[in-house]
Amino acid sequence: MRRQLPILVVFISGIFMAIQYFVPSEPAEFVQEYAMDWVIVIGVFAMGLGLWSLTKVNWIKVQRQTPGWGYNLVTILGMVFMLVVGLIWDPGLGFFPGEKSQVSGTWFMNFFWYIYLPIQTVMFSLLAFYIASAAYRAFRARTILASILLVTAIVIMLRLIPLGAVSGINQWLANWILIVPNMAAKRAIWMGVGLGMVAMALKIVLGIERSYMGRD
Amino acid sequence: MGFYEKLMSLDRRWVYLCVAIAVVLPFLLEEFGVPIFIPPYITPEVKSVYNFVEKLREDDVLFLAIDYDPMAKAELHPVARAVLKQCFKKNVKVIISALSQNGPGMAEQLISQTAKEYNKVDGVDYVYLGYKPFPALVIMGMSQNFKLFFPKDYYGTPLDSLPMMAKVRNIKDTKGVIDVAAGSVADMWINEGAGRYNYPLALAVTGVMAADYYPFLNSGQLFGLVSGMKGAAEYEYLMEKGGYMKKEEFDASRGMPIQMFAHIVVILFIIIGNVGYFMSRRKKS
Numbered sequence: 310m311r312r313q314l315p316i317l318v319v320f321i322s323g324i325f326m327a328i329q330y331f332v333p334s335e336p337a338e339f340v341q342e343y344a345m346d347w348v349i350v351i352g353v354f355a356m357g358l359g360l361w362s363l364t365k366v367n368w369i370k371v372q373r374q375t376p377g378w379g380y381n382l383v384t385i386l387g388m389v390f391m392l393v394v395g396l397i398w399d400p401g402l403g404f405f406p407g408e409k410s411q412v413s414g415t416w417f418m419n420f421f422w423y424i425y426l427p428i429q430t431v432m433f434s435l436l437a438f439y440i441a442s443a444a445y446r447a448f449r450a451r452t453i454l455a456s457i458l459l460v461t462a463i464v465i466m467l468r469l470i471p472l473g474a475v476s477g478i479n480q481w482l483a484n485w486i487l488i489v490p491n492m493a494a495k496r497a498i499w500m501g502v503g504l505g506m507v508a509m510a511l512k513i514v515l516g517i518e519r520s521y522m523g524r525d
Numbered sequence: 526m527g528f529y530e531k532l533m534s535l536d537r538r539w540v541y542l543c544v545a546i547a548v549v550l551p552f553l554l555e556e557f558g559v560p561i562f563i564p565p566y567i568t569p570e571v572k573s574v575y576n577f578v579e580k581l582r583e584d585d586v587l588f589l590a591i592d593y594d595p596m597a598k599a600e601l602h603p604v605a606r607a608v609l610k611q612c613f614k615k616n617v618k619v620i621i622s623a624l625s626q627n628g629p630g631m632a633e634q635l636i637s638q639t640a641k642e643y644n645k646v647d648g649v650d651y652v653y654l655g656y657k658p659f660p661a662l663v664i665m666g667m668s669q670n671f672k673l674f675f676p677k678d679y680y681g682t683p684l685d686s687l688p689m690m691a692k693v694r695n696i697k698d699t700k701g702v703i704d705v706a707a708g709s710v711a712d713m714w715i716n717e718g719a720g721r722y723n724y725p726l727a728l729a730v731t732g733v734m735a736a737d738y739y740p741f742l743n744s745g746q747l748f749g750l751v752s753g754m755k756g757a758a759e760y761e762y763l764m765e766k767g768g769y770m771k772k773e774e775f776d777a778s779r780g781m782p783i784q785m786f787a788h789i790v791v792i793l794f795i796i797i798g799n800v801g802y803f804m805s806r807r808k809k810s
Contacts, residue, residue: 349659462587487739
């Protein structure tokens with residue numbers, strides 16, 4: 310019974326969700342809305358689990374003072390600080406309803422704008438340096454295929470910058486690359502992925518694939 | 526080590542230095558009164574998005590999805606701002622969501638600043654829904670009924686009490702969706718939103734993502750595609766031509782010289798590496 314019941318639930322809900330996708334009627338939408346609420350409820354628990362897991366993993370490292378434990382401490386402190394600040398100032402959950410945490414000028418948003426945002430943008434900007442270095446080392450016309458890759462990369466790169474009079478020709482070439490060979494490859498990959506997903510979904514719905522239940 | 530071998534194995538710090546100079550130089554040139562502006566080549570996919578908004582009439586409703594984190598701000602903020610400006614100037618009403626978890630605050634600032642610029646009122650001229658987790662579900666939910674996931678707007682006001690929402694129940698009641706996205710949310714809009722509920726959808730994505738979405742453009746699942754900062758610069762150029770924006774307000778176009786210099790440096794290094802490779806091979810043979 311411990312195994313049959315989950316398989317039965319998955320079978321019924323899987324078949325129903327597949328059918329309702331192709332039957333756009335009011336009852337089907339009602340049940341789908343209901344199912345969405347369930348997913349959100351489960352998701353909220355997953356969020357709590359994530360918070361607990363993050364705290365536990367980092368706290369163990371802080372306690373054992375493993376190399377780099379200072380970073381783990383910063384992670385915990387940062388998380389607790391943002392939670393406290395966000396909860397105190399949040400209009401829905403906060404202790405001071407009426408204040409709005411996610412509008413400019415509040416502590417929460419100041420930390421977002423002046424700490425989080427620069428960190429993220431700097432991390433992303435560093436990519437430019439790494440990509441330049443990697444492109445210099447990797448793009449060598451050693452074989453015909455490598456040469457094709459090299460030329461394609463340059464054409465696509467040039468597409469992203471204004472080139473004045475030459476722009477039109479380069480754009481035409483870049484569009485051809487994107488719309489013909491790129492699209493052919495992408496479609497083939499996506500169709501393969503799609504068929505694989507359908508096969509996997511069928512295996513789960515029919516009870517052939519049971520790894521989601523943990524160890525048998 | 527000979528000269529050509531050296532060309533092949535330059536210390537990476539030289540590459541970094543050249544990229545840094547290429548990034549800083551346009552700033553300095555602008556500071557010293559030598560701004561670089563090359564009019565962009567307007568691609569049909571960007572023009573299509575512009576024309577779509579252009580054809581909207583007063584009091585029509587457009588759905589703008591701002592689905593990116595601060596790390597994509599430089600590339601995507603300009604196009605989100607440009608679309609908002611165009612709508613506000615044309616008195617088109619806008620419903621906005623932000624389904625990227627680090628984006629809602631950033632989107633709020635953009636919306637409130639732009640609304641202030643055009644004297645637009647929250648709840649009357651625009652509605653900002655904010656963020657909810659599980660984007661695929663939220664997109665499906667909004668396609669059925671906004672109130673499913675957003676009984677209240679970002680500021681805590683019930684949707685029922687907002688005058689703008691009186692005639693709008695779901696996304697199908699709007700004229701279409703423009704999704705400004707960095708990440709997989711764009712796929713969800715195609716699959717779970719426009720694909721299933723059949724409404725017009727256009728994307729504005731980062732430069733590296735654009736290649737992934739050309740098949741959807743070609744199949745007609747997207748009516749337009751704005752790719753990266755270059756696409757945003759094209760949009761701004763069209764906005765200027767249409768009288769919606771002045772050159773001083775340009776954002777992406779100001780970033781284009783930096784992108785151009787950085788790309789040219791990368792291409793130059795690729796050429797240097799290949800010259801070194803071929804010459805050293807010829808020398809050996």
